[in-house]
Amino acid sequence: MLPAGLAASAVVSASSANLGPGFDSLGLALSLCDEVVIETTDSGLVVEVEGEGAGQVPLDAEHLVVRAVERGLRALGVGVPGMVVRCRNAIPHGRGLGSSAAAVVGGLAAVNGLVAQTDSLPLSVDRLIQLASEFEGHPDNAAAAVLGGAVVSWIERTGDGPDYRAVPLRLHPDIRLFCAIPEERSLTAETRVLLPAQVSHDDARFNVSRAALLVVALTERPDLLMAATEDLLHQPQRAPAMPASAEYLRLLRRYNVAVTLSGAGPSLIALSTEPELPQEALDYGAANGFTISAMTAGEGVRWSPGVKVGG
Numbered sequence: 003m004l005p006a007g008l009a010a011s012a013v014v015s016a017s018s019a020n021l022g023p024g025f026d027s028l029g030l031a032l033s034l035c036d037e038v039v040i041e042t043t044d045s046g047l048v049v050e051v052e053g054e055g056a057g058q059v060p061l062d063a064e065h066l067v068v069r070a071v072e073r074g075l076r077a078l079g080v081g082v083p084g085m086v087v088r089c090r091n092a093i094p095h096g097r098g099l100g101s102s103a104a105a106v107v108g109g110l111a112a113v114n115g116l117v118a119q120t121d122s123l124p125l126s127v128d129r130l131i132q133l134a135s136e137f138e139g140h141p142d143n144a145a146a147a148v149l150g151g152a153v154v155s156w157i158e159r160t161g162d163g164p165d166y167r168a169v170p171l172r173l174h175p176d177i178r179l180f181c182a183i184p185e186e187r188s189l190t191a192e193t194r195v196l197l198p199a200q201v202s203h204d205d206a207r208f209n210v211s212r213a214a215l216l217v218v219a220l221t222e223r224p225d226l227l228m229a230a231t232e233d234l235l236h237q238p239q240r241a242p243a244m245p246a247s248a249e250y251l252r253l254l255r256r257y258n259v260a261v262t263l264s265g266a267g268p269s270l271i272a273l274s275t276e277p278e279l280p281q282e283a284l285d286y287g288a289a290n291g292f293t294i295s296a297m298t299a300g301e302g303v304r305w306s307p308g309v310k311v312g313g
Contacts, residue, residue: 004075004082008042010115010307014108015300016093017100017146018181018271021220022231022262023212029146029153030173030271031300032099032181036091038067038108040116043084054091054101065089066102066137070109073133078113078122096187098265103143106134111305118307128167130303131155135166143265150302152220171217173299174224180272180279181264182292184246193240193266205234224275227260231273237263244268246290257283 016034020026036054049061049068059065063072068087075081089108093101110133114124125133127148134144141155145168155168212232219230240263241248247268254261254272257280261272270292272279279294287294 004042004080004116004120006042006044006083008116008119008307009040010112010118010305011037011039012108012111012115012303012305013037014104014111014147014303015100015150017103017143017300018098018264018269019100019142019146020233020236020262020265021216021271021273022233022237023209023235024142024154024216025209025233025235026140026142027155028213028216029100029142029155030179031146031150031152031302032179032271033298033300034093034099034181035300036089036093036101036104036108038105038112039088039090040071040112041086042082042116043086045084047084048086050086050088052088052090054093055089055095056091058095066105067109070106070134070137071113073137074110074113074125077125077129077133078117080117080120080122082116094183094269097183097269098188098263098267099181099183099269100143100147100265103134103138103147106137107144107147107303110134111303115305115307118305131168132166135164139164141166141168146300148303151299154217171221174219174221176275177220177224177227178274178277179297179299180274180294181297182250182261182270182272182287182294184244184268184293185291186244186246186268188244188266188268193243196239196243197236198239201235209233209235220273224273227273227275228255228258231260231262233262240267246292250287250290250292253286254279254283259283
C-alpha cells in the first residue's frame with residue numbers, strides 16, 4: 003500500500019488517429035494537452051475537473067482517469083488508502099482528438115509518478131501502451147499519447163489476448179499541422195457502427211497502398227500527402243453523420259490541402275508544407291462553426307513525482 007501524502011502529475015497530448023487510410027493503425031500526437039494531478043490521502047476519493055468536461059463527466063470511481071489510475075495500481079501490485087484526482091483539461095471531448103486516450107494515459111502515467119517515490123518499478127513504455135490500448139480496443143490514439151509524434155501501431159493476437167504494439171515515426175520537419183474543431187460532437191462508438199463489416203478487395207487494396215504511402219509521405223516525401231491521405235474504408239461511411247465536417251473536408255481538398263477526419267471526427271486534421279491554409283478555406287471554416295488552430299506534433303507523456311505541473 004502506498005502511503006498517504008504522495009503527489010504526482012502527468013501531462014499528456016491530444017492525438018489524431020487514422021490520418022485517412024491508416025484506420026486504427028496510424029496516429030499523431032498534437033500540441034494540446036491535459037494534466038492529471040494525484041495526491042494520496044488517508045481515505046476516500048475526491049475528483050475535480052477544470053476546463054473541458056467540467057460539469058459533464060462523473061466525479062466518482064467511474065471517471066476515466068480514476069479507472070486508469072486504479073488499473074495502473076493493480077498492474078504494479080500496489081494500492082492507495084485514498085486519493086484526490088485533479089484533471090485540468092484542454093482537449094475537447096467528443097471531437098475525435100483522443101480525449102479518452104489522454105485521460106487513460108494521463109492516469110497511468112501519474113501512477114508512475116507516485117511509485118517513483120517508492121521502491122516499486124514504474125510501468126514501462128510498452129506496458130503503458132498495452133494498458134491504455136486495452137481501454138479502447140485499438141492502440142492508435144493511446145500509442146501517440148504515450149510516445150508523442152507520429153506512430154504506427156498494430157495488434158498481435160496471442161493466447162492471452164491482444165498484444166498492442168507501436169513504433170514511432172520521424173515526422174518530416176516541413177510538415178505543418180492545422181486542426182479544425184467544430185462545435186458539434188460525436189462518439190466513436192456511434193460512428194463506428196456506420197462502418198460495414200466487410201469491404202471489397204478493391205477498396206482494401208486501395209487503402210493498403212495509401213497507408214503504406216502515408217508512412218513515406220510523413221517521413222520523407224510530404225509532397226505525396228494529398229494522395230497518401232485518401233481513404234475509402236471509413237471517411238465516406240461516416241460523412242452522413244457529420245455533414246458539415248464532410249463538406250469542409252471536401253472543400254479543403256479542392257484547395258489541395260491534405261486533410262482527413264481526426265479519428266472518428268468531427269474534427270479535421272490538415273497536414274501541409276505551407277505556412278498557412280488558404281484564406282478562402284479559413285473564412286469558410288470560421289463562417290461554419292469551425293475553430294482552426296495551427297499546431298505542432300505533441301510530445302510523449304511526461305510525469306513528475308512529487309511535483310504539480312502548472313500548479
